[in-house]
Amino acid sequence: xxxxxxxxxxxxxxxxxxxxxxxxxxxxxxxxxxxxxxxxxxxxxxxxxxxxxxxxxxxxxxxxxxxxxxxxxxxxxxxxxxxxxxxxxxxxxxxxxxxxxxxxxxxxxxxxxxxxxxxxxxxxxxxxxxxxxxxxxxxxxxxxxxxxxxxxxxxxxxxxxxxxxxxxxxxxxxxxxxxxxxxxxxxxxxxxxxxxxxxxxxxxxxxxxxxxxxxxxxxxxxxxxxxxxxxxxxxxxxxxxxxxxxxxxxxxxxxxxxxxxxxxxxxxxxxxxxxxxxxxxxxxxxxxxxxxxxxxxxxxx
Amino acid sequence: xxxxxxxxxxxxxxxxxxxxxxxxxxxxxxxxxxxxxxxxxxxxxxxxxxxxxxxxxxxxxxxxxxxxxxxxxxxxxxxxxxxxxxxxxxxxxxxxxxxxxxxxxxxxxxxxxxxxxxxxxxxxxxxxxxxxxxxxxxxxxxxxxxxxxxxxxxxxxxxxxxxxxxxxxxxxxxxxxxxxxxxxxxxxxxxxxxxxxxxxxxxxxxxxxxxxxxxxxxxxxxxxxxxxxxxxxxxxxxxxxxxxxxxxxxxxxxxxxxxxxxxxxxxxxxxxxxxxxxxxxxxxxxxxxxxxxxxxxxxxx
Numbered sequence: 001x002x003x004x005x006x007x008x009x010x011x012x013x014x015x016x017x018x019x020x021x022x023x024x025x026x027x028x029x030x031x032x033x034x035x036x037x038x039x040x041x042x043x044x045x046x047x048x049x050x051x052x053x054x055x056x057x058x059x060x061x062x063x064x065x066x067x068x069x070x071x072x073x074x075x076x077x078x079x080x081x082x083x084x085x086x087x088x089x090x091x092x093x094x095x096x097x098x099x100x101x102x103x104x105x106x107x108x109x110x111x112x113x114x115x116x117x118x119x120x121x122x123x124x125x126x127x128x129x130x131x132x133x134x135x136x137x138x139x140x141x142x143x144x145x146x147x148x149x150x151x152x153x154x155x156x157x158x159x160x161x162x163x164x165x166x167x168x169x170x171x172x173x174x175x176x177x178x179x180x181x182x183x184x185x186x187x188x189x190x191x192x193x194x195x196x197x198x199x200x201x202x203x204x205x206x207x208x209x210x211x212x213x214x215x216x217x218x219x220x221x222x223x224x225x226x227x228x229x230x231x232x233x234x235x236x237x238x239x240x241x242x243x244x245x246x247x248x249x250x251x252x253x254x255x256x257x258x259x260x261x262x263x264x265x266x267x268x269x270x271x272x273x274x275x276x277x278x279x280x281x282x283x284x285x286x287x288x289x290x291x292x293x294x295x296x297x298x299x300x301x
Numbered sequence: 302x303x304x305x306x307x308x309x310x311x312x313x314x315x316x317x318x319x320x321x322x323x324x325x326x327x328x329x330x331x332x333x334x335x336x337x338x339x340x341x342x343x344x345x346x347x348x349x350x351x352x353x354x355x356x357x358x359x360x361x362x363x364x365x366x367x368x369x370x371x372x373x374x375x376x377x378x379x380x381x382x383x384x385x386x387x388x389x390x391x392x393x394x395x396x397x398x399x400x401x402x403x404x405x406x407x408x409x410x411x412x413x414x415x416x417x418x419x420x421x422x423x424x425x426x427x428x429x430x431x432x433x434x435x436x437x438x439x440x441x442x443x444x445x446x447x448x449x450x451x452x453x454x455x456x457x458x459x460x461x462x463x464x465x466x467x468x469x470x471x472x473x474x475x476x477x478x479x480x481x482x483x484x485x486x487x488x489x490x491x492x493x494x495x496x497x498x499x500x501x502x503x504x505x506x507x508x509x510x511x512x513x514x515x516x517x518x519x520x521x522x523x524x525x526x527x528x529x530x531x532x533x534x535x536x537x538x539x540x541x542x543x544x545x546x547x548x549x550x551x552x553x554x555x556x557x558x559x560x561x562x563x564x565x566x567x568x569x570x571x572x573x574x575x576x577x578x579x580x581x582x583x584x585x586x587x588x589x590x591x592x593x594x595x596x597x598x599x600x601x602x
Contacts, residue, residue, distance in 0.1 A: 134437055136461045142495035160437045161467075163460045167498050174497070188511045194443035196475070197468045198511045205506035210489045210499045 002263070002274050005288040008296045014286065015045075015297065018260060020052040020235040024220070025070075026059065027245030027267020028291055032193030035074045036266050038292020043077065045294060053082055054229060056242075058219040058249060060087040060156030060184035060200055063116035081232065086184035086200075086219030089228045090154050091117040093218050096231075098180055100151045107147075107172050109165050109203065110156035114184065118154075126150070127165060139164040141171070150176050155207065155215065156184035157200035166206050173211055181211070185219030187249060191268065220244075221252035243291065245269055247282040255282070263287040303564070303575050306589040309597045315587065316346075316598065319561060321353040321536040325521070326371075327360065328546030328568020329592055333494030336375045337567050339593020344378065346595060354383055355530060357543075359520040359550060361388040361457030361485035361501055364417035382533065387485035387501075387520030390529045391455050392418040394519050397532075399481055401452045408448075408473050410466050410504065411457035415485065419455075427451070428466060440465040442472070451477050456508065456516065457485035458501035467507050474512055482512070486520030488550060492569065521545075522553035544592065546570055548583040556583070564588040 005011055023029065029039050046053055055078060057067065064083040071078035087110070094100055100123070108114060108128035115128045126147065127133050144167075153169045173179050187199035200219075208214055218224040229235075241260040244250020245267025254261035263284035265271055273280045274287055288294075306312055324330065330340050347354055356379060358368065365384040372379035388411070395401055401424070409415060409429035416429045427448065428434050445468075454470045474480050488500035501520075509515055519525040530536075542561040545551020546568025555562035564585035566572055574581045575588055589595075 136435055136437060136463065138460060139498070140495070141493050141498060144495075159439060159464045161462070161464055162437065163462055163499070166462075166503070170497075170499055188513065192442050194441070194445075196471075197440070197442060198464070198471055198507050202467070202507035202511040205510040206499050206503035209506040210503040212489065 002284050003286050005286055005293065008299075011294050012297045014241065014262070015049060015051075015294070018051070018239055018241040020054065020233070020240040021046055022054045022056050022229070022240065022242045022254070022259070024244035024246070024250045025055055025057045026191055028243055028264055029076060030074055031266065032191065035076070036290060036292065038290065038295050040076055041298075042291050042294040045298065047077070052233065052235060054233060055083045056220065056225060056229065056253070057083070058086045058185040058187055058200070060085060060090070060114050060219065061111040062087070062113035063120070064088055065116070066113055084225060084229050085113070085117070086225065087114040087117040087156055089218035089225045090114065090156070090182055090184050091121040091123060092228050092231070093182065093216070093224050094118070094123055094152060094154065095121040097224075098152065100180075103149060104151035105147060105149045107150050107153045107169055109158045109161065109169055110154065110184070111158055111160075114154065114156045127168060133165050133168065134160045134162070135164055136162055137164070139167045141167065144168065144171065146171055146175060148176065150179065152180035152182060153207070154182040154184070155200070155204040157190060158203050161203050169207055170210055173207065181207070181213065181215040183215040183217050185249070186217050187219075220249040221256055223256055225253065226257040247273060247280045247284070251282050251284045260285050264289070264291050266290045303585050304587050306587055306594065309600075312595050313598045315542065315563070316350060316595070319352070319540055319542040321355065321534070321541040322347055323355045323357050323530070323541065323543045323555070323560070325545035325547070325551045326356055326358045327492055329544055329565050330377060331375055332567065333492065336377070337591060337593065339591065339596050341377060342599075343592050343595040346599065348378070353534065353536060355534060356384045357521065357526060357530065357554075358385070359387045359486040359488055359501070361386060361391070361415050361520070362412040363388070363414035364421070365389055366417070367414055385526060385530050386414070386418070387526065388415040388418040388457055390519035390526045391415065391457070391483055391485050392422040392424060393529050393532070394483065394517070394525050395419070395424055395453060395455065396422040398525075399453065401481075404450060405452035406448060406450045408451045408454045408470055410459045410462065410470055411455065411485070412459055412461075415455065415457045428469060434466050434469065435461045435463070436465055437463055438465070440468045442468065445469070445472065447472055447476060449477065451480060453481035453483055454508070455483040455485070456501070456505040458491060459504050462504050470508055471511055474508065482508070482514065482516040484516040484518050486550070487518050488520075521550040522557055524557055526554065527558040548574060548581045548585070552583050552585045561586050565590070565592055567591045
C-alpha cells in the first residue's frame with residue numbers, strides 16, 4: 001500500500017528521514033517549458049535543510065551542460081554535477097564498464113547531447129548529427145562502407161531517425177563481431193509541450209525487433225544510471241528517496257536501487273494507477289499531488 | 302519430420318497431389334534482382350500441367366501492377382490477377398472487412414505501392430509519399446492539425462520513415478476514437494540485393510511499442526492474405542501447396558491455411574533450421590534445395 005502524504009507532520013517526517021533526494025525532472029519540476037508551482041520553494045527548503053539534491057533524467061537529447069540551461073531559464077537552482085542524464089550514463093557505461101579501446105568507435109542514433117557526453121568521455125563516434133546520415137535519400141547497402149572499428153551502437157531519442165541510420169546500425173550490430181547494443185532509455189513516449197510523442201524506447205524498437213535482442217539500457221529504471229550517481233555522490237540508500245512521476249521508470253528505478261520512492265501526480269501517472277480498482281504492480285512508498293505540497297511544513301511552523 | 306524431396310518420383314508425386322501452387326517470390330523465384338536458376342522452366346512445367354499458379358508476396362512497397370513489371374524484367378510469366386501483395390491485402394481488408402465509410406481516411410506510413418492499392422479500392426488517404434510528411438524537420442505537435450476523419454493507420458515498409466510520420470500516426474491512433482491499426486506484414490528484415498535491411502515489421506515497431514498494442518497484420522502468415530486469394534481464386538486447400546523460403550512467414554502461412562508446405566533453401570532459411578540439432582518448431586511438409594529441382598521430372602521422362 002502506498003501512503004498518501006497529507007498532514008504537515010507526514011511531510012516533515014520525510015524531510016527528517018531522507019538526506020539525499022533524487023528527482024526526475026519532466027513531470028516533477030516542470031511540464032515541457034512550464035515550471036510546476038511550488039517547485040523552487042521546495043528545492044530551496046531542501047537545500048536549507050542541507051539535503052543532497054540530485055536530478056536524474058532520461059532525456060538523452062541534451063548533455064548535462066545543456067540540460068542545466070533548462071534549469072537556468074526556469075529559475076531553478078542546479079549545478080552541472082547534480083545532474084545525471086541517460087546520455088551521460090551511456091557514455092560512462094561505454095568508457096568505464098565496457099572499456100572499449102580508444103581506437104574503437106561508437107555508431108550513434110541520437111542528438112547532439114548524446115554526442116557531447118561521448119566526446120566528454122573521449123569516445124570516438126560516427127552517425128548522430130552527421131549530415132550524411134540525416135537524410136531521406138535511399139540507403140544502398142551495396143555502396144555502404146562499414147567501419148570495422150565500430151564496437152558499439154548507442155541509441156537515444158533521435159527526432160531525425162531515418163532508414164539510413166537504422167540500416168547502418170543494423171549492419172554494425174549484425175556484421176561487426178561482438179558489437180555492443182546500448183540504448184539510453186526505454187521510455188515508450190516523450191512528453192512534448194503539447195502532448196505525448198514517441199519516446200527513446202520507440203526509436204530503438206526497430207533495431208530490437210530486427211535483431212531479436214534487447215540492448216543494455218543505461219537510463220531509469222536500469223541500475224547503470226544509479227551506478228553513475230554512486231560513482232560521484234556518496235549516499236546511504238536507506239536515507240535516500242527517489243521522486244518521480246512515472247511508475248515504470250522513476251519508481252521502479254528507486255526500488256531497484258533499494259531507495260524509498262515518492263510519486264507525484266503532476267506528470268504521466270494518474271491517481272487511479274495507485275488507488276484504482278486495477279492498480280499498477282509498481283507501488284511507490286508515498287504519493288502526493290505535487291512536489292509543491294511540501295510547502296505545507298513551512299506554513300505549519 | 303520434414304521430407305526432403307530427392308528422387309524424380311518424389312517430385313512427380315507432388316505435381317500429381319497439388320493443383321494450386323502458391324509461391325513466395327523473393328528467395329524462391331529470385332534474390333533481389335537475380336533470377337534463381339531453373340525457375341522459369343519449373344513455372345512453365347506447372348502451367349503445362351494446368352496447375353493454378355499464384356504469387357503471394359509480403360512486399361508492400363509495390364502495387365500488384367508495379368510488382369508485375371519485376372516478373373516481366375526477369376522474364377517470368379505472370380498475370381496481375383495471379384499476384385497478391387500485402388499492400389493489396391491491407392486495402393481489401395480496409396474496404397471489405399472494416400468497411401470504413403467513404404468519407405473517412407487512412408493515414409499511411411508506406412510507399413507508392415501501398416497508396417496505389419488503397420486508391421484502387423477507393424480509399425482516401427493522407428501521409429505516405431506526401432512531401433509534407435517526408436521531412437526531417439522538427440515535428441511540432443502544438444501546430445499539428447489532426448484530421449478527425451482519419452479512421453485507420455496503415456503501416457508498411459517505408460524507407461522514408463521519419464519522426465513526423467511516426468508522431469502523426471501515434472496521434473491518430475491515440476486521439477482519434479476507434480482508429481484502426483493495420484500493418485502490411487511483420488517481417489523483421491527485408492532482403493535487399495546486398496543483404497538484409499530492417500523490414501516492414503521494424504517500421505511499425507515504434508508504434509507498436511509506443512502504443513503497447515499490436516496491429517492487424519494483413520500479410521503472411523496472417524490469414525487476411527489467404528482470404529484475399531480465396532475471394533478471387535477457387536482452390537481446394539487439400540490440393541494446394543505453399544512454396545516459400547521463410548518458416549515464420551511462408552510456411553506458417555501455409556499451415557495456418559491448412560495447405561501443404563514446401564520450403565526451398567534459396568532464401569533466408571538454412572537447412573540447419575530444418576534438420577539441425579535445434580530445429581525450428583515450424584516444420585514444412587517438404588523441403589528441397591531450390592524450386593529448379595523440379596526439373597528432374599522432365600529429365601527423367
